[in-house]
Amino acid sequence: MTVLLFTIIVLIGAFAAGLLGSLTGLGGGVIIIPLLTLGLGVDIHYAIGASIISVIATSSGSAAAYVKEGITNIRIGMFLEIATTTSAIVGVIIASQIKADYIIVIFGLILLFSAVMMLRKKIDHSNNEKTSVLANYFKLNGSYPTPEGSKPYAVHHVLGGFAMMFVAGTLSGLLGIGSGALKVLGMDNIMKIPFKVSTTTSNFMMGVTAAASALVYLHKGQIDPAIAMPVTIGVISGATIGAKILIRTKTDKLKVIFAVVVTFLALQMIYKGLTGS
Amino acid sequence: MSKIIKHYLGDKDVQLILGALLRIGVLVSTGIVLLGGIIFLIKQQHEVVSFHDFRPEEAKFSSVKEIILGLKHFDGLAIIQFGVLLLIFTPIARVVFSIFSFLMERDYMYVLVGIIVLCVIITSLYLDIAH
Numbered sequence: 001m002t003v004l005l006f007t008i009i010v011l012i013g014a015f016a017a018g019l020l021g022s023l024t025g026l027g028g029g030v031i032i033i034p035l036l037t038l039g040l041g042v043d044i045h046y047a048i049g050a051s052i053i054s055v056i057a058t059s060s061g062s063a064a065a066y067v068k069e070g071i072t073n074i075r076i077g078m079f080l081e082i083a084t085t086t087s088a089i090v091g092v093i094i095a096s097q098i099k100a101d102y103i104i105v106i107f108g109l110i111l112l113f114s115a116v117m118m119l120r121k122k123i124d125h126s127n128n129e130k131t132s133v134l135a136n137y138f139k140l141n142g143s144y145p146t147p148e149g150s151k152p153y154a155v156h157h158v159l160g161g162f163a164m165m166f167v168a169g170t171l172s173g174l175l176g177i178g179s180g181a182l183k184v185l186g187m188d189n190i191m192k193i194p195f196k197v198s199t200t201t202s203n204f205m206m207g208v209t210a211a212a213s214a215l216v217y218l219h220k221g222q223i224d225p226a227i228a229m230p231v232t233i234g235v236i237s238g239a240t241i242g243a244k245i246l247i248r249t250k251t252d253k254l255k256v257i258f259a260v261v262v263t264f265l266a267l268q269m270i271y272k273g274l275t276g277s
Numbered sequence: 278m279s280k281i282i283k284h285y286l287g288d289k290d291v292q293l294i295l296g297a298l299l300r301i302g303v304l305v306s307t308g309i310v311l312l313g314g315i316i317f318l319i320k321q322q323h324e325v326v327s328f329h330d331f332r333p334e335e336a337k338f339s340s341v342k343e344i345i346l347g348l349k350h351f352d353g354l355a356i357i358q359f360g361v362l363l364l365i366f367t368p369i370a371r372v373v374f375s376i377f378s379f380l381m382e383r384d385y386m387y388v389l390v391g392i393i394v395l396c397v398i399i400t401s402l403y404l405d406i407a408h
Binding site: 001002003004006007036040041042043044045046053056057059060061072074075078079081082085086088089092100138139207208210211212213214215216218219220221222223224225226227228229230232233236 | 292299300302303306307310311313314317318321322323324325326327328329330331332333334335336337338339340354355357358360361362364365366367368369371372375384386387390391393394397398400401402404
């Protein structure tokens, strides 16, 4: 394949990944990796390197909009980043020790999990009972703006959330993804943080987490500029347009269709990993 | 009461600067990647590429030093990789900025939390994992 053709195909694919990723809240990485490996026969190491760059691009791009609205809890983000950055490096180390086929299978399983998470009905568990000693000590409780004024919330099960972030960070480093589904699970269900805060704070943390593993991947030669170029440009333009459409579109149906596509891709990745083809 | 309001305004300012920092970082790095991409495509569009096998020993521009060196030769791929590097440093700059804003708030516990996160990232910069 010539450089020009390769660039055009990846550019279109990355644009679609960025667009769908921001419309469904799934992020770009989960689509970039199957596109490169299944679609274009790119080795998984290069695919992971390109994906981690797309995670940083989308995270920083949308975080810029969120912080302005003042929903992100920077203290929660910073506190949990201790767990996610450390474990991201652990993830990269694991990736260098195990066979590439295993990484592909694990990726497929996470993809399946993400599809389920995307369709699951979200329940807001948040309340304002400041019972957690650790949350009080680390000043994690906060408030966020609503049409009825500022609404306070309390954070719960800090240690459980911290442990969950460790898992999310490990997978982020291992697979080159944002692990948004796991981060939100930890914040919504375990720490009982309101949606508006957990979604934006998790996105806010993703860039920092990905930066830690991206530097290691760069040194390992997994970030190839010829792949990174169309991926970065495609994902950023797709995500920017997606964010604009999102404001005036209902995405329920799209999520169902997308979940089916993602499940199909997941099964193909697992098959690829198991057969080594 | 006035103290609380002041604190809130300070916080809002920090958030605005933080948002601008992230946006500018993404814009500038994408611009550089685009520029490098155009140079690369003009010069090498007909070359044949294959990423079928992972060959780390052939990787060009896999360290800050190599990237800077390539920039001097106006190499398209080096320029792309420089943009990628800036993109990686955008969230890191955010951590540094947060440390300073917590310092201004005299919230020393979070100054420490920020420094820990920064140290972990710096460690990753020097981590050399063989394949």
